[in-house]
Amino acid sequence: MSLAPPTPLKARLSPKAFQLAVRRHHTPLHHRRALVSSAASPATEPEPPSLEQAQPSRKKPLTPEQKKFLDAALRVNQAGELAATLIYTAQSPPLAKSHPHLRPLMKHMYDQEAGHFKYFNEILAKHRIRPTVMYPLWHVAATGLGWATAVMGREAAMACTEAVETEIGGHYNGQVRVLLRWVEDMEAKGETVGEELMGLVREIRKIRDEELEHLDHAVENDAKMAQPYEILTGVIRAGCRGAIWVSEKV
Ligand SMILES: [Fe+2]
Ligand SMILES: [Fe+2]
Numbered sequence: 475m476s477l478a479p480p481t482p483l484k485a486r487l488s489p490k491a492f493q494l495a496v497r498r499h500h501t502p503l504h505h506r507r508a509l510v511s512s513a514a515s516p517a518t519e520p521e522p523p524s525l526e527q528a529q530p531s532r533k534k535p536l537t538p539e540q541k542k543f544l545d546a547a548l549r550v551n552q553a554g555e556l557a558a559t560l561i562y563t564a565q566s567p568p569l570a571k572s573h574p575h576l577r578p579l580m581k582h583m584y585d586q587e588a589g590h591f592k593y594f595n596e597i598l599a600k601h602r603i604r605p606t607v608m609y610p611l612w613h614v615a616a617t618g619l620g621w622a623t624a625v626m627g628r629e630a631a632m633a634c635t636e637a638v639e640t641e642i643g644g645h646y647n648g649q650v651r652v653l654l655r656w657v658e659d660m661e662a663k664g665e666t667v668g669e670e671l672m673g674l675v676r677e678i679r680k681i682r683d684e685e686l687e688h689l690d691h692a693v694e695n696d697a698k699m700a701q702p703y704e705i706l707t708g709v710i711r712a713g714c715r716g717a718i719w720v721s722e723k724v
Contacts, residue, residue: 564620
């Protein structure tokens with residue numbers, strides 16, 4: 475066994491290779507992580523800066539305007555889904571009592587709303603988007619709306635769902651259109667569309683379809699027989715538009 479001291483690194487390498495080795499050793503940790511994540515650049519090989527420049531990421535972060543749009547849209551979505559769960563929570567007991575055959579339908583719609591609410595809660599928490607400051611007011615208003623329409627009767631309760639889902643369905647449609655425009659723009663520029671954005675589009679589309687399914691259930695269950703139908707749905711729809719407008723701002 476040889477006890478000779480190891481040959482210094484500088485003596486074993488050419489001057490250029492030694493510089494590269496030292497540069498690698500002193501690369502900041504966050505920089506090295508970026509290199510490790512590049513499939514074209516094994517972390518065990520020297521990484522001249524030019525190699526990194528030749529493999530740029532095509533994934534572009536959202537612009538400040540896009541971020542602002544998304545913050546407002548997701549804040550509204552969360553508030554709307556909170557309201558939906560509270561409307562059905564208030565409507566279900568009196569409706570199920572007077573019309574037991576509606577119990578499974580009310581539970582089905584409530585369960586879907588609870589899923590929507592959970593999804594937007596998670597998105598807001600993940601991206602640190604603040605909920606609307608109107609949250610407590612919407613809480614009271616939605617519970618009151620659900621209770622009042624259920625007391626008015628089955629048709630009024632269904633007219634409430636029809637009115638709310640008409641507005642919220644249109645609201646989700648608008649968001650899907652904007653997000654798909656972003657995707658098209660990115661693809662046209664050869665940029666990578668992140669899975670997170672595509673996942674959001676898929677989820678909002680799915681939620682939009684479920685809201686429109688609720689609308690169909692409401693119409694099938696005599697929403698249009700509510701008295702006074704025009705005034706009731708007109709007031710609820712105007713209230714929804716106002717709540718959306720305010721929640722986008724604050
Ligand atoms: Fe919903
Ligand atoms: Fe709904």
